[in-house]
Amino acid sequence: MKCRMRFLLPFFFVCLGVICLSRLALAQNLANTVPEKTAQERLGYPASARLLVIHADDLGMNHSVNRATFEALEKGWITSASILVPCPWFPEVARWAKQHPNADLGIHLALTSEWTDLRWGPVSGVGRVPSLVDAHGYFPLDTPDVDQNAKMADVEFELRSQVDRAKNAGIPLTHLDMHMAGMVSSPELFGVYRKLRDEYKLPILLEPTGTHGSPRGVSVPAEEVTIQRVVTMEPGVAPNNKDWLDWYKRQLAPLPPGVYQLIVHLAYDDEEMRGATWDHPDWGAAWRQRDLEMVKSAEFRQFLKEQAFVLVGWKDLAKARQ
Numbered sequence: 001m002k003c004r005m006r007f008l009l010p011f012f013f014v015c016l017g018v019i020c021l022s023r024l025a026l027a028q029n030l031a032n033t034v035p036e037k038t039a040q041e042r043l044g045y046p047a048s049a050r051l052l053v054i055h056a057d058d059l060g061m062n063h064s065v066n067r068a069t070f071e072a073l074e075k076g077w078i079t080s081a082s083i084l085v086p087c088p089w090f091p092e093v094a095r096w097a098k099q100h101p102n103a104d105l106g107i108h109l110a111l112t113s114e115w116t117d118l119r120w121g122p123v124s125g126v127g128r129v130p131s132l133v134d135a136h137g138y139f140p141l142d143t144p145d146v147d148q149n150a151k152m153a154d155v156e157f158e159l160r161s162q163v164d165r166a167k168n169a170g171i172p173l174t175h176l177d178m179h180m181a182g183m184v185s186s187p188e189l190f191g192v193y194r195k196l197r198d199e200y201k202l203p204i205l206l207e208p209t210g211t212h213g214s215p216r217g218v219s220v221p222a223e224e225v226t227i228q229r230v231v232t233m234e235p236g237v238a239p240n241n242k243d244w245l246d247w248y249k250r251q252l253a254p255l256p257p258g259v260y261q262l263i264v265h266l267a268y269d270d271e272e273m274r275g276a277t278w279d280h281p282d283w284g285a286a287w288r289q290r291d292l293e294m295v296k297s298a299e300f301r302q303f304l305k306e307q308a309f310v311l312v313g314w315k316d317l318a319k320a321r322q
Contacts, residue, residue, distance in 0.1 A: 039259050039320040045310055052252070052309040053227070053261040053317070054295065056081040057108055057179070060090040062118065064273040064285075068266040068292050070096055073103055077295040078264065079313040082108035082177050085162040086120040086139070094169035104313035106175035106202070107166055109159050109193070111146045111182045113139035118276040124161040129154035143185050155192050163200060175314040177205035178212075187218050194224075203318050205230070205261065226317060228258035233265075233291065235282045241297075244290045249303055259317065264291040 040049040056069045059081045066089055072078040083093055083105060097103060111132060113119045119138040122129045126137045131151040134140050140149075166173060176196060178184065183193035184206075197204045206220070207213050207227045214220050231251045237243055252262070267273045267288035277284035294300055304311070 038257075039317065040257065040310075042320040043312070043316055048257045049310050050255055050257055050308070051259045051312045051316075052304070053080055053259075053312055053314065054078040055261055055263050056266045057177075057263055058082075058084055058087075058265060059105070059108070060084045060087040060093045062087070062089050062267075062272055062276055063092065064267040064270050064276075065089070065288070066092050066096070068268055068288070072266055072292065072295055073100070075296070077301075078266075079311050080104035080106065080174065082106040082175070083166060083171070084108050084110050084120075084179060085165050086110055086113075086123050088120065090165075090169075094166075094171060097169075097171040101172060104174050104315050105171055106173060106177055106314060107163050108177055108179050109162060109183055109196075110179040111139055111150065111155065111158070112141065112143055112180050114141055114180065114280075115276055116279055122158045122161070123165055124158045129158045132158055143180050143182050146182055147186050147189070150189075152188050152192060155189065156195070159192065159196060160199075163196065173200070173202060174318065175203045175205065176200070181211050184212060184215055187215050190215050190218055203314060203321060226259070226321070227261045229255065230261050230263060232263035233287075239286060239290065241290055241293050245294050245297065245300060248294060248300070252303075252309070253307060259312075259320075264295055266292045266295070268292070 038047050040051055041047050043051070045051070054077070056072060056078050058065050059069050060066065060083045069078070069081050073081060081104070083090065085107060097105060110120075113121065119136070121138045122132055126133050131149050131154045132139060132146070134145075140146060163173070163176070176193070178193070183189050193204060203226050205212055205227060206225055207230050208225050210230060211232075212227070212230045231248070233244075233247065237247045248262070265283050265288050267285060269285040269289035273285035273288065281287065
């Protein structure tokens, strides 16, 4: 009897181990077959929902942009905006943000200064980041100049300075995005973009492909993508309010379930804005007034309601990613 027990006990424990491992493997397989929840579901919406961030770029550029963007945020015409920290009207943004602490504001990381007469340069100082400025001490007019001349150590220092200036001004930040798609124009700049995301623990604007997608030849895991598609007006649409609104409707209506961002550029077509953009009709004064008229129109808001878009901000997207 004792001999039989000596034989059976090891056999029993081996069988028990096999059973436990089998159950563990089965549980892992079941977990792997359960689809991960979508961002919509993680925020309490059905998987079939379409989440839409209505976002304004260039806050801080000048008073006209600020006036229009503040009004749109306060009245709920848009759900988020991002700040050009190096621009001359940044202090007005900081003052407004203190009065509106729940506003959804990010940093529009800037390495370019595209207007002829309204120029800006690095907040960290021309002497500290010499590879980022032109002969006059301003950021270059276009992104290819950044790609050609910028040293990544200067880029990192300047962009950290922009984020830190906003944080030190008391602005609660919700995300990072980029001026003129500068942070996805080369693998090296994209690496800095991701590094800032990790350091500041802020989501970044990144779509799978397109203007705000990763540089050619750089693949990113699907979980890093924050927006399925960015919709933004490009030159070529007839410059009247009806065609303007119809273009936005045609872009938004066919979108499948997912998370999307509509980028608009808001300002008043006033003397200040016309002076700043006098030789630049694309994204200029009249363009931005049309965008403002579009987001405030009852017809556009009714369209969003009929299409059952769920309006969200970057605060919500950050919660979904957590």
